[in-house]
Amino acid sequence: MADSDLLLDVRNLSIQYRQVGSVNSAVNDVSFSVRRGEVVGIVGESGSGKSSTMFGVLGLTRRSGTIVGGSVHFEGEQLYSATPAGLNGLSDEEWRRVRGNAIGLVTQNPRGALNPVMRLGEQLITMYTAHREATADQARARAIELLEIVGINDPVRRLRAFPHELSGGMAQRVLIAMALACSPRLLIADEPTSGLDVTVQAQVLDDLRHAVDEVGSSLLVVTQNLSIVANYCDRVYVMHAGEIVEEAPTERFFEQPSYPASAALLAAQRGIADKRLQLTGFPVDGRQLPAGCLLHNRCPFSMVEDGCTTVHPDFVEVVPGHFSRCHRTAAVTETVRTQLLSEGSA
Ligand SMILES: Nc1ncnc2c1ncn2[C@@H]1O[C@H](COP(=O)(O)OP(=O)(O)OP(=O)(O)O)[C@@H](O)[C@H]1O
Numbered sequence: 587m588a589d590s591d592l593l594l595d596v597r598n599l600s601i602q603y604r605q606v607g608s609v610n611s612a613v614n615d616v617s618f619s620v621r622r623g624e625v626v627g628i629v630g631e632s633g634s635g636k637s638s639t640m641f642g643v644l645g646l647t648r649r650s651g652t653i654v655g656g657s658v659h660f661e662g663e664q665l666y667s668a669t670p671a672g673l674n675g676l677s678d679e680e681w682r683r684v685r686g687n688a689i690g691l692v693t694q695n696p697r698g699a700l701n702p703v704m705r706l707g708e709q710l711i712t713m714y715t716a717h718r719e720a721t722a723d724q725a726r727a728r729a730i731e732l733l734e735i736v737g738i739n740d741p742v743r744r745l746r747a748f749p750h751e752l753s754g755g756m757a758q759r760v761l762i763a764m765a766l767a768c769s770p771r772l773l774i775a776d777e778p779t780s781g782l783d784v785t786v787q788a789q790v791l792d793d794l795r796h797a798v799d800e801v802g803s804s805l806l807v808v809t810q811n812l813s814i815v816a817n818y819c820d821r822v823y824v825m826h827a828g829e830i831v832e833e834a835p836t837e838r839f840f841e842q843p844s845y846p847a848s849a850a851l852l853a854a855q856r857g858i859a860d861k862r863l864q865l866t867g868f869p870v871d872g873r874q875l876p877a878g879c880l881l882h883n884r885c886p887f888s889m890v891e892d893g894c895t896t897v898h899p900d901f902v903e904v905v906p907g908h909f910s911r912c913h914r915t916a917a918v919t920e921t922v923r924t925q926l927l928s929e930g931s932a
């Protein structure tokens with residue numbers, strides 16, 4: 587990859603939540619990238635660390651969280667590198683240039699992110715003028731334009747609406763509009779359609795994709811919905827227990843997933859009830875990570891002889907551009923080919 591194509595480069599990010607008597611290792615040594623013009627998906631079960639990772643990109647954590655390791659580069663510039671003493675990187679003033687400006691973030695839970703006592707117009711205008719010199723008229727025109735871009739009808743009237751007057755899909759669109767206000771080079775959207783009706787999901791996604799194209803952003807989208815990945819993403823990363831466990835170009839991912847949890851996700855989506863493609867038990871507790879592969883307690887492919895219970899697997903390139911963190915990749919690949927793909931295509 588030519589360096590000039592690299593937009594976002596996250597290396598070895600680790601985040602912990604420290605509470606009395608426990609440390610939850612929620613994000614463990616996570617590395618990933620987004621190229622210019624790319625749509626990248628991040629999937630993984632609930633609690634696998636997706637949202638923590640997205641906040642981490644912006645040097646932020648939620649309550650009790652600490653970024654304990656790693657670095658983030660954006661457009662070749664280092665945003666920070668984590669040291670034991672804290673983040674070494676941009677000043678508060680420089681972060682304002684990045685957060686909400688060069689990088690837009692749509693957080694999970696749209697209602698919580700909108701100010702309930704402020705009209706939409708004011709919220710959009712405040713967001714825009716926080717980063718851009720603009721007259722009141724220019725800011726208002728931009729707010730109207732943004733609502734149009736994200737597919738909201740009658741935007742002039744909507745400027746006067748309060749958040750409680752919006753449907754879920756509408757609230758989600760407004761958040762996307764706010765994140766796009768300053769034409770960010772990267773938009774991070776954390777589960778932008780969860781909680782919406784299936785029909786509305788497709789519309790919001792189409793509008794999101796259209797809006798991203800319009801402002802020329804790259805898109806990093808977190809989702810648990812594989813059809814979103816199939817329809818919108820160029821490349822996908824899978825997370826499990828705070829780790830990146832698989833990376834593949836989208837087409838390859840659906841043709842030949844090589845990590846057991848990915849195969850299980852696809853089998854579930856396609857309604858295939860084959861025990862060889864199902865995880866058992868409960869998600870791993872970040873406060874007590876097991877030895878070896880973090881999935882081994884739940885994995886139908888786990889073999890003591892192959893080191894699954896003792897040796898932490900490396901992230902290995904299966905074919906160019908496709909990586910998997912599994913000692914049993916060959917067995918997974920074979921089972922996927924015979925069980926998942928044959929039935930899936932039937
Ligand atoms: N503020 C917090 N304090 C303590 N633990 C937290 C906090 N936020 C997240 N965690 C823990 O960190 C882990 C990762 O959570 P995170 O929200 O990043 O996962 P996620 O993949 O986004 O999940 P979901 O799909 O449910 O949104 C979980 O074990 C979660 O309980």
Ligand SMILES: [Mg+2]
Binds near residue numbers: 636637638694776
């Ligand atoms: Mg989340």
